[in-house]
Amino acid sequence: MLQDQSHIDSTSQPMETSAAGLVDRLTTSLPKIYRSYTVRVFLQAIITIWAVMSLTFVLVRLMPGNPVDVLIEQILTAEGISYQEAYDRVAASFNIDKDATELDQYFQWMGDLLRLDLGTSITSPGTKVIDEIARFLPWTVFAVGTGLLISFVLGIIAGMPMAYYRGSKLDHILSFFSSFSTGVPNYIWGLLIIIVPGIAWRWFDIGALRGTYDVGLTPGLNAAFILSALEHAALPVFTYVIAILGTWMLSMKSSTTGVLNEDYVNVAEARGLKERTVIRSYVGRNAALPLFTQLTISIGFVLSSGVVVEEIFVYWGIGHLLFQSITVRDYTSLQGVVLLLTAAIVFSNLFADLTYGLLDPRVRVSGEK
Amino acid sequence: MFRRILLVSALLCALGMLTFAPLQADDGHSHTLSVAWPYQVPPTGHFNTFASGGIALGQYMDLHEPPLAVLMWATGQYQGMVAEEFGWDDDGNYVIKVVDGYSWSDGSPISADDVMATFNIFRLRGDAVWANMTGIEKVDDHTVKFHMSAPSSLAERIILTTNLRPASVFGDIADRAAMMSPDDDGWNGLLQELTEFRPESPVSGGPYTILPDTITEASLMLELNPGGFAGDIQNYDMVQMWNGETEVVTPLVANAELHYITHGIPPTTEEDFANRGIDIVRSGMNNGPGLYVNHDVYPLNLVEVRQAIAHAVDRVQNGFVSLGESGVAVEYMTGMSDGLSEAWLSDDTLDMLNTYDYNPDGAAALLESVGFSRNDDGHWVDDNGDTLSFELTFPQEYADWSAAAENATAQLNDFGFDITARGVQFQQHPQDIYSSNFEMAIRNWGLGDPIPGRSYLQAYNRYNGQGEAAGEGGGAGMNFDNNISFSGGDINVFDVSNASSQGTDSMAQAELVTHLAVSYNELLPAIPLWERYTNNALNRNFINVPDSSDSVYANFGGGADNWMTTLILTGVTAPADM
Numbered sequence: 001m002l003q004d005q006s007h008i009d010s011t012s013q014p015m016e017t018s019a020a021g022l023v024d025r026l027t028t029s030l031p032k033i034y035r036s037y038t039v040r041v042f043l044q045a046i047i048t049i050w051a052v053m054s055l056t057f058v059l060v061r062l063m064p065g066n067p068v069d070v071l072i073e074q075i076l077t078a079e080g081i082s083y084q085e086a087y088d089r090v091a092a093s094f095n096i097d098k099d100a101t102e103l104d105q106y107f108q109w110m111g112d113l114l115r116l117d118l119g120t121s122i123t124s125p126g127t128k129v130i131d132e133i134a135r136f137l138p139w140t141v142f143a144v145g146t147g148l149l150i151s152f153v154l155g156i157i158a159g160m161p162m163a164y165y166r167g168s169k170l171d172h173i174l175s176f177f178s179s180f181s182t183g184v185p186n187y188i189w190g191l192l193i194i195i196v197p198g199i200a201w202r203w204f205d206i207g208a209l210r211g212t213y214d215v216g217l218t219p220g221l222n223a224a225f226i227l228s229a230l231e232h233a234a235l236p237v238f239t240y241v242i243a244i245l246g247t248w249m250l251s252m253k254s255s256t257t258g259v260l261n262e263d264y265v266n267v268a269e270a271r272g273l274k275e276r277t278v279i280r281s282y283v284g285r286n287a288a289l290p291l292f293t294q295l296t297i298s299i300g301f302v303l304s305s306g307v308v309v310e311e312i313f314v315y316w317g318i319g320h321l322l323f324q325s326i327t328v329r330d331y332t333s334l335q336g337v338v339l340l341l342t343a344a345i346v347f348s349n350l351f352a353d354l355t356y357g358l359l360d361p362r363v364r365v366s367g368e369k
Numbered sequence: 370m371f372r373r374i375l376l377v378s379a380l381l382c383a384l385g386m387l388t389f390a391p392l393q394a395d396d397g398h399s400h401t402l403s404v405a406w407p408y409q410v411p412p413t414g415h416f417n418t419f420a421s422g423g424i425a426l427g428q429y430m431d432l433h434e435p436p437l438a439v440l441m442w443a444t445g446q447y448q449g450m451v452a453e454e455f456g457w458d459d460d461g462n463y464v465i466k467v468v469d470g471y472s473w474s475d476g477s478p479i480s481a482d483d484v485m486a487t488f489n490i491f492r493l494r495g496d497a498v499w500a501n502m503t504g505i506e507k508v509d510d511h512t513v514k515f516h517m518s519a520p521s522s523l524a525e526r527i528i529l530t531t532n533l534r535p536a537s538v539f540g541d542i543a544d545r546a547a548m549m550s551p552d553d554d555g556w557n558g559l560l561q562e563l564t565e566f567r568p569e570s571p572v573s574g575g576p577y578t579i580l581p582d583t584i585t586e587a588s589l590m591l592e593l594n595p596g597g598f599a600g601d602i603q604n605y606d607m608v609q610m611w612n613g614e615t616e617v618v619t620p621l622v623a624n625a626e627l628h629y630i631t632h633g634i635p636p637t638t639e640e641d642f643a644n645r646g647i648d649i650v651r652s653g654m655n656n657g658p659g660l661y662v663n664h665d666v667y668p669l670n671l672v673e674v675r676q677a678i679a680h681a682v683d684r685v686q687n688g689f690v691s692l693g694e695s696g697v698a699v700e701y702m703t704g705m706s707d708g709l710s711e712a713w714l715s716d717d718t719l720d721m722l723n724t725y726d727y728n729p730d731g732a733a734a735l736l737e738s739v740g741f742s743r744n745d746d747g748h749w750v751d752d753n754g755d756t757l758s759f760e761l762t763f764p765q766e767y768a769d770w771s772a773a774a775e776n777a778t779a780q781l782n783d784f785g786f787d788i789t790a791r792g793v794q795f796q797q798h799p800q801d802i803y804s805s806n807f808e809m810a811i812r813n814w815g816l817g818d819p820i821p822g823r824s825y826l827q828a829y830n831r832y833n834g835q836g837e838a839a840g841e842g843g844g845a846g847m848n849f850d851n852n853i854s855f856s857g858g859d860i861n862v863f864d865v866s867n868a869s870s871q872g873t874d875s876m877a878q879a880e881l882v883t884h885l886a887v888s889y890n891e892l893l894p895a896i897p898l899w900e901r902y903t904n905n906a907l908n909r910n911f912i913n914v915p916d917s918s919d920s921v922y923a924n925f926g927g928g929a930d931n932w933m934t935t936l937i938l939t940g941v942t943a944p945a946d947m
Contacts, residue, residue, distance in 0.1 A: 065796025071421070073799055076831055083803075083831065085497055090421075092494045092560055124413045124422025126565030131412045199623050207611065207626040210587030314617060316410070316586040324409070329796075 041353060045346045052342045053113075053335065057106055060331050067122045067329040109335065118336040123328050129336035132321055137303070137340070139212045140310070140317030143233045144302045147240025152295055154241070155248020156288055160279070162249065163256035163287075175253075178246030186243035187308035193235055194312065209235055210314040236306070236315045244298075251294060256287040289360055293352045300348030304341045400604065400944055402937075403628045403911070404429060405611035405618045410586050416568040416579075418534065419490050424571075424579070424589075426610060428631070428931035431938060432591060434532035435575040435598045437465060437484075439938070440930045442819055443920035445712070450938060451479060451533055451574070451598050457873060463515040463528060464508070472596040474571075474578040477537040479598065483574070484513040486536035486543035493546040493560055498527040522878065523820055523870035530929035535572045542566065576600040576938065577608050588612055602940030604947055622647065628911040629933065634904055635768065636693030642906050650905040650917065651695055652925040652932065655706040655824065656815035658691075658773045660761075660896040661832060665848040666808050668751045669759070673735045675893040679725035680732035681784040682777050688899030691772040695902040700724055704889035705824040705882075706815055706900050708923075713821050713882045722890045729784055749785040758787035762801065763811040765792025773898055774811045802832050805845055814897045817928055821882045822869035828895050829863045847895065855888035862888060905933075913943045 068090050075086040100108075112119050118129035162171045162178075197203040213219070213228040259265060260283060268282045269275075307319035318337060325334035406427045408414055414424045418434065426433070437452035449455065454466040471479045485507050492499050501524040504516040515528060536543070542563050549556055571579040576599045577591035591608040594600045611618055611627050619638055621627035623645060634642070639649055660678065662669035669675065679702065688696030701710040701722050710719065740752035749757045763774035771792060778790040788809070793801060801807050812832055815824040833846040851863040862885060869881035903925055907914070914936055915921060924932040936942040 063796075064794045064800070069796060069800070073796070085500075088495050089497075092564075121413060121422070124409070124415065125420060125561075126567060127412045127415070127422065135410075135412055194620055199620055202624070205626060206620050206624050207587065211585035213585075215583045215585060215588075215590070311617070314587050314613060320586070324413075 038354060041350055045350050048346050049339070049342050053339055054106075056335055056338045056342075057109065060329075060334055061102060063326075063329065065329055067331065070328055071123075109332075113339075118339070119332040121330055121333050123330045123333075129333050132333055133318065133336060133340060136316055136318045136321045138317075139233075139315065140303055140306055140319060142229070143236045143315060143317065144240055144306050145299075146233065147237045148244065148295075148298055148302060150237070151241045151245040152248050152291070155245055156252050156284075156291065158245075159249045159252020160256050160284060160287065162253040163260060164279075166253070166257065171253075174249060178249040178253075180246070181242055182244075182246035182250070184243070186239055186305070187312060189243050190236075190239045190309045190312040193239060212315060232315065236309055236313050239309055239313075240306070248291065251291055252287060255290050256283060259283050259287045262286070292359060293356055296348050296352035296355070297345075298348075300345035303344050401607040401609050402605045402942070402944075403609045403611065403626065404933075405613065405621070405627055405630050405632070407614050407617075408589070408610075408612055410584055410612075414584070416571040416581075417563075417566050418532075419494065419539070420564040420566065424584070428928060428934050429608075429610060430532055431931070431934040432575045432577045432608065433571065433573045433579060434534055435938065436530050436532055436929065437467075438529035439924070439935050440526070440530070440819060441920070441935075442923040442925070442930065445819070447529055448935075452529065455529060457520055457525075458514070461520045462517055463520075463525060465513055465515075465528070467511045467513070468598070469511055471574065471598045471600075473535045473537060474573040474594050474597060475535070475537055476596075477535065479533070479574050480510050480536075481507045481513045482510075482536035482540065483533050485547075486540045487531060487534045488515075489543035489547045490534070490539055490563065491531075493542070493556075493563060495551075498524060498531075519871060520873045521871045522873055522875075523823070525873075526818075526820060533574055535574060538568050538572050539566075573597055576603045586612060599938045599940065603937070604940065604943035622906050622908070625908060625910070628908040630906050631903065631931070631933075632906075633695075633769075633901075634906060636695075639693060639695075639904055639906075646908075646910065648907045648909050648917075649694075650907050650922060651902040652905075652922050653697070653706055653708045654901045654903060654925050655709060655817050655819075656813050656827075657688075657696075657699070657897065657899050657901040658770045658811050659814035659828075659898055660777060661802065661807075661810045661812050661828075661847050662895070663805060663808050663847055664850075664894075665805065665845075666759070668739070668741075668757070669808070671739055672892055673739045674757075675896060676723075676725065677732040677735040678781065678786075679893055679896050680728045680735065681786075682780045682896075682898065683727040684898050685727070687773055687776045687780070690776050691769045691899065692901065693904075695904040696769065696773075696899045697902050698899050699897040701886075702890050702893065702897060703886035704814060704828060704895075704897065705821045705886065709819070709821045709824065710886060713879050714886055715883070718883055718887065722887070725893075732784060743785055747785055748787055756787050757785070759789075759808040761788050761790045761809040761811070762793045762798060762807050763790065764795035764798040766795040769901070770811050777811075777898065803846055805848060812895075814895055815900070817925065819930075820870045822866045822878075822885070825862065825866040825885050825889070828889075829866055832895075833863075849894045853888055853892060855884075855891045857884050857887055860884055860888065909945060911945050913945045913947060914941065 068087065071090045072083065072086045075089065076083065109119060118133070121127045121129060121132060158174055162174045165171055194206060198206045209232055212232050213225060214232075217225045217228055219225055265278065265282050268278045273282075303318050304322070305319075306317060307323050309315075310317050310319040311323060318340065321333065322337045322341075324330070325337060406429055408424045408426060409422060413422055415422055417423050418425045418430070435451050438447040438449050438455060440447050447455070449468075451467055451471075452465040453468040454464075456464065458464050465484065467479060467481055467484060473479060473483075485505060488498070488502075488505050501517050501519065501521045502515055503518050506514045506516065508514050515524075517524060542559065545559055549559065570581050573579065573591075573594050575597050576594055578594040578597070580590045580592050583590035588609050588611045591610060593603055593606050611621055615630075615632040615634055618627055618630055618632060619634065622630055622642060625645075643649060660682075662675060662678075664670040684698035688698045690696075700707050701714075701719065702725050703710045703714070703722065705713075710722075714722075736749055741749055741757075744750050744756070751757060761774055761778055763770050765771055774790050774792075778788045781788050798810070799812070802810055802812055812827075814827055816827060818824070828847075829849070829851055831846075833849050833851065852859070852861050865881050865885055869878050869885065872878065914933070921932045921935060924930045924935060933942065
C-alpha cells in the first residue's frame with residue numbers, strides 16, 4: 001500500500017508541479033495578453049457587439065406592435081372575427097410559444113448565438129435566419145461594395161486636381177457637383193433615375209431591370225449570369241456612386257491641400273523631380289492615406305446603407321430583409337440582421353485601427369497606446 | 370494616372386451601356402396577363418399556403434388554388450367553380466359535389482380527398498369555420514358532407530370561398546389531424562410540423578401554376594395548367610405577377626409594363642394614370658373610416674352629441690379630400706355600406722332612416738336641446754360649462770385616414786368644437802382603442818364581406834370590449850353598452866349581429882339586419898364618414914374585360930369573389946387584341 005501510495009505521490013508530484021506552472025504562466029501571461037492592444041480592442045469589440053445585441057433585443061420588443069398583432073389586425077379587418085379567434089389562428093400559424101417570457105427568449109437566443117445559431121424566422125416558421133441572410137447578403141455586398149469602390153477611386157482622381165487648381169473654374173464646378181451629390185440622399189437619386197430616364201424618357205424598361213438577375217439563369221461563373229447580374233446592379237450601383245462620390249472628392253481635395261503645404265513636397269519640387277512623379281509618389285499617396293481609414297470604416301456601413309435604394313429598385317439585399325423584418329416585427333430575423341450590421345461596423349473599425357499603422361510608418365500602434 | 374482614369378471610365382461606360390441599352394426587348398409573347406401582388410421570395414417565401422410566409426398571391430391565388438364557388442354580389446347567388454353542386458340537405462348539413470375531369474399540376478385528380486385534406490388542416494389550425502362544424506365526411510370520390518351544428522349562411526360562405534389545396538401535398542398531415550383531437554399530446558407537434566412543412570414545388574389545381582424557377586423579387590410567372598380547373602378556357606398562356614406594394618408597382622403601370630393592379634393609389638397618381646389612358650375601376654368595398662368615440666367620456670356618450678357631430682361634418686367633402694372619387698360619402702348611416710343597406714332593407718325602412726345631411730344649424734339645435742350653448746369665443750360648452758374639447762387620434766401612416774381626421778377636425782372646429790388631431794403609429798393605434806385610451810378616433814366601420822351582420826362586429830365587438838383579449842388590461846374599447854333600446858325595442862346588438870348570419874331563412878335574417886340598421890341609425894355608436902371604393906388601374910389597351918356597366922364589378926377588388934379572378938376563371942378576360 002505504502003509503495004502504491006508513494007508511487008502515486010511520486011507520479012502526482014510532477015502533475016501538481018505542471019499544473020502550478022501552468023497557473024503561474026497564466027497569471028503572468030494573462031495580464032501581458034490583456035495589455036496587448038490587439039487583444040484588448042478585440043475584447044472590447046465583442047463586448048460592444050453583445051451590448052448592442054442586448055439593447056436591440058429590448059428595443060425591438062418596445063416597438064409598437066408585434067408579429068402577432070400585425071397579422072391579427074389584418075385578419076380582424078378582413079374577416080371580422082373576434083380578437084381571441086384571430087389570436088388563436090395566428091398563434092397556430094406562427095407556432096409561437098405563448099408562455100415564454102422575454103427573459104426566457106433572451107437567454108434562449110443568447111444560448112443559440114453562442115452555438116452560432118441565429119434561430120428561425122417568426123413570420124416564416126422553419127426558415128433559418130442564417131439562410132435568409134445568405135440569400136440577401138451577397139447582393140448588398142456586391143452592389144454597395146462596387147459603388148463604394150468606384151466612388152472612392154473616382155473621388156481620389158477628381159479630388160486631387162480640385163486641390164491643385166483650387167480657386168479655378170474646374171475647382172468651382174467640381175466642388176459644386178460634390179456638394180450637390182453629397183447633399184441629395186441616395187433614395188432621391190434613385191427615384192430621379194426611375195422617374196426621369198425610366199418613365200419620362202423611356203430609355204429602359206423599369207421592370208426588366210428589377211431583381212438581381214434575369215429569370216431562368218443559373219447563378220455561377222458563367223458569362224450570361226455575370227452579365228445579367230451586372231446589368232441588374234447597374235442602376236443601384238450608379239445611385240450609390242453618384243450619392244457618395246462628392247464626399248470622397250471633397251475629402252481628397254482637403255487632404256491633398258494639406259499635403260501640398262508639406263516640406264517634403266516643396267523639397268521634391270526643388271530637387272527638380274517631374275511633376276507627375278511628385279503628384280503620384282509624394283502628394284497622391286500621402287493624401288490618400290487618411291482616406292483609407294475613412295474607406296475601411298465606410299465598408300462597415302456598406303450593409304446598412306442601401307435599405308431604401310434596394311426597395312426603390314427592387315434589388316433585394318440585406319437592406320430589404322431589415323426593412324421587411326421591421327415591418328412585420330419578425331424579431332429573430334431583425335436581431336440576426338442587426339447582429340450582422342453591428343459586427344460589420346465594429347470589425348471594420350477594428351480593422352482600420354489595427355492596420356493603419358502598417359500602412360503609415362509614421363504611426364505605430366504600440367502596446368502602451 | 371491616365372491609365373487609371375481610362376480603366377474606371379471604361380468600367381462606368383460598360384455599366385452605363387448595360388443599363389441604358391434597349392433592355393429585355395419584348396419577346397413578342399402577346400398572351401401574357403400582367404398583374405401584381407406583393408410576396409416574399411424563398412427562403413422566406415415558400416409553397417405552404419397554410420403557414421405564415423407562404424407565397425399566397427391574394428385574390429390571384431384563385432388561379433392556383435381555385436375556390437369552390439364565387440358569390441356574384443349583384444344577384445346574391447353563388448356561382449359554382451370547383452364545386453359544381455352545393456347546398457343544404459334535409460338534415461341541416463352542407464353537401465358539395467366537386468366537378469369531375471380536372472387534375473392538379475402533379476397529375477392527381479381534383480376530388481373529394483382535396484376537400485377533406487383542406488378542411489382537416491383548417492381544423493388543425495383552429496379556423497373559424499369549425500365553430501359551426503361537427504365533422505366532415507367523404508360521401509364518394511366527388512362528394513363531401515359537412516356536418517353542421519346548425520345551418521348558417523356564414524358557414525356556407527366560408528366553405529364555398531375556400532381555396533382548395535391538394536391532398537397529394539397536404540393529405541398526410543391532414544389525415545393524421547383527422548385522427549386526433551386538440552387535447553392529444555401530438556396535436557401541437559403536428560401543428561408545428563404543418564407550419565414548418567415546405568413543399569418542394571407548388572401544385573396547382575387552377576388554370577395557372579407558379580413556375581418556381583421564375584420567382585424573383587421582381588416578379589414570378591404562372592404557366593397555363595391545361596388540366597387544371599378552367600385551364601381549358603383560358604385566353605392567356607402565362608400570367609406575370611409583379612411583386613410589390615403601391616409605390617413599387619406604380620412606375621410599372623405608368624410605363625405600361627403592368628396592366629392591372631388592385632393596389633389603392635392616391636388621387637394624384639389616379640389622375641396621372643387617367644391622363645395616360647388607363648381606366649380606373651371603382652367598386653364599393655363595404656367599409657371605410659368612421660369617427661369612433663369613447664362612450665365613457667362625457668358628453669360623447671350622449672346620442673344628441675354624436676348626432677350633432679354627424680350633422681356638423683360634410684361627409685362628401687371629407688371623402689373627396691381624403692381619397693378623391695373613391696371616397697364616397699355614406700348616405701344611410703346604418704353601420705353597413707349603402708350597397709348592403711339597399712340589398713337588405715325594405716324601401717320603407719330606407720325612407721325612414723336619418724341620412725344626417727350636412728346641417729350645422731340642425732347640429733346646433735341638437736346640442737341646444739341638451740342644454741349646451743356657445744361661449745363668447747364661439748366654442749360650444751356643455752351643461753356643466755365645460756368646452757367640448759377632445760383629442761382625435763388616427764393612424765398616421767394611413768394617408769387617407771389621416772386626411773379624413775384632419776378634415777373632420779377642421780370642420781368640427783369651424784362648428785365650435787375644440788378638437789386636437791394627433792397621429793399615432795399605425796400598429797399602436799388599434800391597441801389604444803382596445804385599451805380605451807382615446808377620446809375620439811378614426812377607425813374602420815364595416816367589413817369587406819357581403820354578410821351584413823359581420824359589418825357590425827367591427828363596432829360592437831372588435832372595438833368594443835376586446836381589451837382584455839388584446840392584452841390591454843381589460844380595456845373595454847369604446848365602452849358602448851351592447852344592450853340598447855331603440856324605436857324597435859330592446860336588443861343586444863352583438864347577439865343580433867351574430868344571429869343575423871345564422872340560419873338559412875333570408876327573411877328572418879333581413880328582419881334582424883333591419884333591427885341592427887335602424888338602431889345604429891338612431892344611436893350612431895360610431896359615425897361612418899365615407900365608404901372606400903376601389904380605384905383599380907386597368908389598362909384596356911392590353912386587357913379586354915366587360916365595360917364598367919357590367920354587374921360583375923359589384924364584386925369588389927380584394928379578397929374572395931374578386932371580379933378579375935372571376936372573369937379569368939370563367940374565361941372572359943382576354944388580351945385586348947383577341
